[in-house]
Amino acid sequence: DVKVTQSSRYLVKRTGEKVFLECVQDMDHENMFWYRQDPGLGLRLIYFSYDVKMKEKGDIPEGYSVSREKKERFSLILESASTNQTSMYLCASSLWIRFNEQFFGPGTRLTVL
Amino acid sequence: DAKTTQPPSMDCAEGRAANLPCNHSTISGNEYVYWYRQIHSQGPQYIIHGLKNNETNEMASLIITEDRKSSTLILPHATLRDTAVYYCIVRVADYKLSFGAGTTVTVRA
Numbered sequence A: 001d002v003k004v005t006q007s008s009r010y011l012v013k014r015t016g017e018k019v020f021l022e023c024v025q026d027m028d029h030e031n032m033f034w035y036r037q038d039p040g041l042g043l044r045l046i047y048f049s050y051d052v053k054m055k056e057k058g059d060i061p062e063g064y065s066v067s068r069e070k071k072e073r074f075s076l077i078l079e080s081a082s083t084n085q086t087s088m089y090l091c092a093s094s095l096w097i098r099f100n101e102q103f104f105g106p107g108t109r110l111t112v113l
Numbered sequence B: 001d002a003k004t005t006q007p008p009s010m011d012c013a014e015g016r017a018a019n020l021p022c023n024h025s026t027i028s029g030n031e032y033v034y035w036y037r038q039i040h041s042q043g044p045q046y047i048i049h050g051l052k053n054n055e056t057n058e059m060a061s062l063i064i065t066e067d068r069k070s071s072t073l074i075l076p077h078a079t080l081r082d083t084a085v086y087y088c089i090v091r092v093a094d095y096k097l098s099f100g101a102g103t104t105v106t107v108r109a
Helices: none
Strands: A004-006 A010-013 A019-025 A031-038 A042-049 A065-070 A073-078 A087-094 A108-112 B009-013 B018-023 B031-038 B045-050 B061-064 B070-075 B084-092 B103-108
Touching: A004 A087, A010 A019, A019 A031, A019 A087, A019 A108, A031 A073, A042 A065, A042 A073, A073 A087, B009 B018, B018 B031, B018 B084, B018 B103, B031 B061, B045 B061, B045 B070, B070 B084
Parallel strands: A010 A108, B009 B103
Antiparallel strands: A004 A019, A019 A073, A031 A042, A031 A087, A065 A073, A087 A108, B018 B070, B031 B045, B031 B084, B061 B070, B084 B103
């Protein structure tokens, strides 16, 4: 079974703090993704990575950066958290040849005060 | 990108088949139909996908019309645990997914 784990289920941070969200997958998937989900807006892709040290912007990359130093780990970084980044953050992974058969983690509910 | 239209909600009885429709009349020849679902407080879960032919796996069946302008996801024996939001997504195989509003399916005992 594919397992995608996220470092925290719930996180509360203050405006201006640097925030790290970690995602780890254990099935040797090449592709990894970060989404955010907001009521009425659905899931929106922030960044994805198809290989170590490679990254591509998604639909809403502003205010975020990512890091992929190892194949199994994909980090989302909020350099200076703002209240409009309060959201549910979801990580996903997939095989290179099955880009859109994505396996999602349980999500991190981030609240920025 | 082909746009999809799904009913906002539907109910079905536990133990019965649930048939979830999706219209995608502007689908292109190289676009696949993907289905995902999201159970409350969990991440989305991949269910099935297809291009032209009908597909079946351990979770569901996907029926695509011959003109490919619509499809139906069938959950053969719905259980209470199938209560979720179901997303129909039309995409080329190597391009990023886009999740719309989906259909909220409630399975009732």
